[in-house]
Every structure is written in structure tokens, then in C-alpha cells.
Amino acid sequence: MTDKITCISPVDGSAYASRPLATDAEIAAAFASAHAAQEKWKRVPLAERAAYCSAAVDAMLAMKDEIVPELAWQMGRPVRYGAGELRGFEERARYMISIAAEALETIVPSPKDGFTRYIKREPLGVVFTIAPWNYPYLTAVNSIIPALMAGNTVVLKHAAQTLLVAERFQSAFEKAGLPKGVFQHLVMSHAQTARAISARAANMVCFTGSVAGGKAMEQAAAGCFINMGLELGGKDPAYVRADANMAHAVENLVDGAFFNSGQSCCGIERIYVHKSRWDEFIDGFVSLTKQYVLGSPLDEATTLGPLVKAAAAQFVRGQIEAAVRGGATAHIDPKSFKMDRPGTPYLAPEVLTSVNHQMSVMMEESFGPVVGIMKVADDAEAISLMNDSPYGLTAAIWTEDEKAAQKIGDEIATGTVFMNRCDYLDPALTWTGVKDTGRGATLSVVGYEALTRPKSYHLRTKI
Structure with a gap:
């Protein structure tokens, strides 16, 4: 030893x-x-x-x-x-x-x-x-x-x-x-x-x-x-309802997914978007993600630093590759991020669509800068998918309807329900999880x- x-x-x-x-x-x-x-x-x-x-x-x-x-x-x-x-x-x-x-x-x-x-x-x-x-x-x-x-x-x-x-x-x-x-x-x-x-x-x-x-x-x-x-562990979900403030949802969910290079217990790792807002959300989310700067954390211009270890980055790369082989669409070209280098902790952010719950990237904690996004028809489908997880730390709902958020929150197996925010601990509220x-x-x-x-x-x- x-x-x-x-x-x-x-x-x-x-x-x-x-x-x-x-x-x-x-x-x-x-x-x-x-x-x-x-x-x-x-x-x-x-x-x-x-x-x-x-x-x-x-x-x-x-x-x-x-x-x-x-x-x-x-x-x-x-x-x-x-x-x-x-x-x-x-x-x-x-x-x-x-x-x-x-x-x-x-x-x-x-x-x-x-x-x-x-x-x-x-x-x-x-x-x-x-x-x-x-x-x-x-x-x-x-x-x-x-x-x-x-x-x-x-x-x-x-x-x-x-x-x-x-x-x-x-x-x-x-x-x-x-x-x-x-x-x-x-x-x-x-x-x-x-x-x-x-x-x-x-x-x-x-x-x-x-x-x-x-x-x-x-x-x-x-x-x-x-x-x-x-x-x-956690695999925290977000649900973007049809009545969501889209600019606010995009800005906050990109940050919730990629802050700290995705290495957050309550970071957003999977997103469900109402079908009526799908194109608008994906276009905005991908566009904002492309603005991240991957580089040395000692550089003031850097907004996305390395993962903690090369092995952690390789695990996330493996999830992305497996998802793409299974039919997922990757919206970010890692080559556009010069510091993305296989074998190192430096990993570009990735946005995946055409994903499903048979994929590791939607079920197993990634703890890295990748997020899978699925289209849903209504609240019931979103609730079902959010609950389809072995984890339950937080869940974020993006809507202009507080009563709807409360009703949906009552149906989600989670420790904290957010409305129009994510990835935050309020010390006045207890921090806990389920499953x-x-x-x-x-x-x-x-x-x-x-x-x-x-x-x-x-x-x-x-x-």
C-alpha cells in the first residue's frame, strides 16, 4: 500500500x-x-x-x-x-x-x-x-x-x-x-x-x-x-413544457448541463421537451452550447475546463459513441473545440437527440458535459420518463404555470422539485434524495x- x-x-x-x-x-x-x-x-x-x-x-x-x-x-x-x-x-x-x-x-x-x-x-x-x-x-x-x-x-x-x-x-x-x-x-x-x-x-x-x-x-x-x-449518484431530468419561457429555459438548461464540465451532483443530464417547442429549443440549445470555450481552467476566457481525470472523459466519450451507434444524433462536432483531445481530460460538450432509455447516456450517471434530449407529447409522458431512473435527486420543470409545476412535482420521485431553475441548493430547504x-x-x-x-x-x- x-x-x-x-x-x-x-x-x-x-x-x-x-x-x-x-x-x-x-x-x-x-x-x-x-x-x-x-x-x-x-x-x-x-x-x-x-x-x-x-x-x-x-x-x-x-x-x-x-x-x-x-x-x-x-x-x-x-x-x-x-x-x-x-x-x-x-x-x-x-x-x-x-x-x-x-x-x-x-x-x-x-x-x-x-x-x-x-x-x-x-x-x-x-x-x-x-x-x-x-x-x-x-x-x-x-x-x-x-x-x-x-x-x-x-x-x-x-x-x-x-x-x-x-x-x-x-x-x-x-x-x-x-x-x-x-x-x-x-x-x-x-x-x-x-x-x-x-x-x-x-x-x-x-x-x-x-x-x-x-x-x-x-x-x-x-x-x-x-x-x-x-x-x-444522480441523473437529474428537466421538462420543458409547451408554455415555457424558451429563452430562459435554454440559457439556464445549457448552464445546468455544462457548468463545472457537467460534474455536478444535481446537474441536468437528460431533458424532455414538449413536441410543440422542439425545434425552437434544440436550435437555441445547440447554438448556445457552441459558444462554450474549452481550455485551461487557469485562463479567464475558459468556460469549460477539463474533467477531473482522463478516465472520466473516456467514460463519457464511450457513452456518446455508444449512443450514436444506437441511432442518436450528435449535434456538436468535437473538432470545433481545439482542446478536445482523446486520452486527456479535455472533452467538448455534446448534445444528443434521437436518444432513448435503452442507452447508457440516458440511464447511467455521466458526470460530464453531455446531455440527451427527447421529445414528449404531454405531461404524462414527461413524468413517466423522468421517473424511469434508478436515481432521484432533483427534477426541473420549465413552465409559466406554477400550479402545473406543483402537480407534476407531486408525481415525480425526487428529493427537490425546481420550477424555472436548476442546479442550486437553497440552504433553507432540505437537501435529500430517493432511490x-x-x-x-x-x-x-x-x-x-x-x-x-x-x-x-x-x-x-x-x-
Whole structure:
């Protein structure tokens, strides 16, 4: 087994960062320290916890100028978009801090003579956050800040591709003066991660990643009875109704499909368009897609950076080739994008029509810059196709009729229903999924429920 983890940059294939793996003894010590610190941390008043967390957010934002190019080098997002992740990080963190008092408030049922009754929300203990590379700050903050606000301590294991993100979190909390042991990060292998879970080193695991990764988490936790939150794969659909504002739908759906090179959990991967608006939508969608600039993420002109790895790009190329062999029409010539080079992570965007649900590109998560588009006759056909998926994270409906959107949304098996927008997390709403997308919830007051346990008090005051 290698004794270090290395981030290979998708920009040029170089080794951008390398860190030694923690030893098993260091891992055990870190979790032991987290448990010890939690006994004190849970007694820290909520206002003080908020002050620490707010100071850490401030410290993170102060590092923006270093973080943006780091993100480009580590996972390929163009520098012109790098600051956007930090804006989202701040929005979620500050919102979850602001609602903590409400979310953690003691529940008091209606009075009963002779009794004092209430339900407290107790912290779970140690939360083990296992974060992915595609939105390394946004995904991690979903659990880290509310976990700390709820009185838990946190151990973060970040993806190998974004090693430096964990260090940025550590630095921010240290600059905020957070007590020792309340937040720690570890560089761990998959095997070490599984052993820590199996050993019940933590009281909860918050994992964002692939379906295969989620299954590995559950296998490691089998019989341990620890809490687990899993945000896994997605194949998020959009439906463009006959009454949609077409210019708005085209602009937002192109962005929803290709932002971050399609490497978004809730990115749009399949679109269903009412037959009466088909030509108009396809013409606009293809035209706008052709305006993307594929290139180095370090170049301010670039709007489409490389995928995270050459293997990821090759997987998407394989989906496109298989779809075309099966009768799909490809509307974008990769040769028109000079940086598109087989064998590299640089991949041109692709728009496919004449697709069907027998094709991998319409059923299996692509996580790349490709989208399949199908014509539908009515709402019923669109609903049927949107539900024909092993995943269910978000679904977007493009219409001028809010009641129709609500009615359609009621019929879709998904965690979030959007109308006239997509690919966004509102921290006031819970983030969750159904089917193979996972289980559990983050953000909103519901997210706090997952990071606490109820404890009932039934006190008889009259004997």
C-alpha cells in the first residue's frame, strides 16, 4: 500500500500536491481526541459556538485569492467561476448558523397537570465527514458547520483530488481559535476509512460520492448501528413544457448541463421537451452550447475546463459513441473545440437527440458535459420518463404555470422539485434524495435533525 496520497492535476497531468497517509495510530488518536473534546464542546453555549463558526467562515473567505487557483489546479474548474463556490459556502454556512437556535430548540408538548415534559436535541458525538472533489467546499460545509453548531465534533476526510481543501478548513478553524480536537482532518486511504467506520470511531458518517462508495460505507458500518447520511449518484431530468419561457429555459438548461464540465451532483443530464417547442429549443440549445470555450481552467476566457481525470472523459466519450451507434444524433462536432483531445481530460460538450432509455447516456450517471434530449407529447409522458431512473435527486420543470409545476412535482420521485431553475441548493430547504441517490438529509432545520438525537424528559412533579 502506498504511504501517501497524491493529487494529479487535470490541468496538465502533473503531481500538484502530495501528503503522507495518517498512520493507524494517528487515526485512532484523532478520533479519541474528538470524543474527548466533544464532552466539553457540547457544553459550550450556542452563541459561543456560533462565534467560532462565523469566525472560521470569515477566515475561509479571506483565503479566496489562494483558494480559487488551487481549485483550478486540483479539480479543473475555471478560475472565472472559482469564487462562486466560496459564495455558496458562505451562504450555506451563515444560514445554518443563523437557524441553529430554532432548529435545536427544546420541544415542549401541551401542558399536562403534574408533569414536566420536553424533548431535547442531543448531539450525536463525533461526525465523520467524507467529502468529494467536485464541489469540495460546498459539500463539506453542509455537514461540518451544522454538526459543530449542534455540539458535535468533526473529523474530515477529503477526497484525494482535493487534499488542500481539508487543510483550508483546518486553517480556518485554527484562525478562529476553535478548541483543540473539535475539528480535525485526516489523510486516509479507502481501507483506513472503512476500518474507522467498522471500529465505530465515529457516531455518524456523512458521505457524498458514488453509489459504489455509498455501498462500501454501508458495508463497513454493518452491525455498528451508527447514523449514516449518503448523498450518492444522480441523473437529474428537466421538462420543458409547451408554455415555457424558451429563452430562459435554454440559457439556464445549457448552464445546468455544462457548468463545472457537467460534474455536478444535481446537474441536468437528460431533458424532455414538449413536441410543440422542439425545434425552437434544440436550435437555441445547440447554438448556445457552441459558444462554450474549452481550455485551461487557469485562463479567464475558459468556460469549460477539463474533467477531473482522463478516465472520466473516456467514460463519457464511450457513452456518446455508444449512443450514436444506437441511432442518436450528435449535434456538436468535437473538432470545433481545439482542446478536445482523446486520452486527456479535455472533452467538448455534446448534445444528443434521437436518444432513448435503452442507452447508457440516458440511464447511467455521466458526470460530464453531455446531455440527451427527447421529445414528449404531454405531461404524462414527461413524468413517466423522468421517473424511469434508478436515481432521484432533483427534477426541473420549465413552465409559466406554477400550479402545473406543483402537480407534476407531486408525481415525480425526487428529493427537490425546481420550477424555472436548476442546479442550486437553497440552504433553507432540505437537501435529500430517493432511490439510489441515497438517504438522509442536510441543510435546513431538517438537516439538524440528522445531526442530533431526541432525548425525552418525563418528570412527575405531583405525587
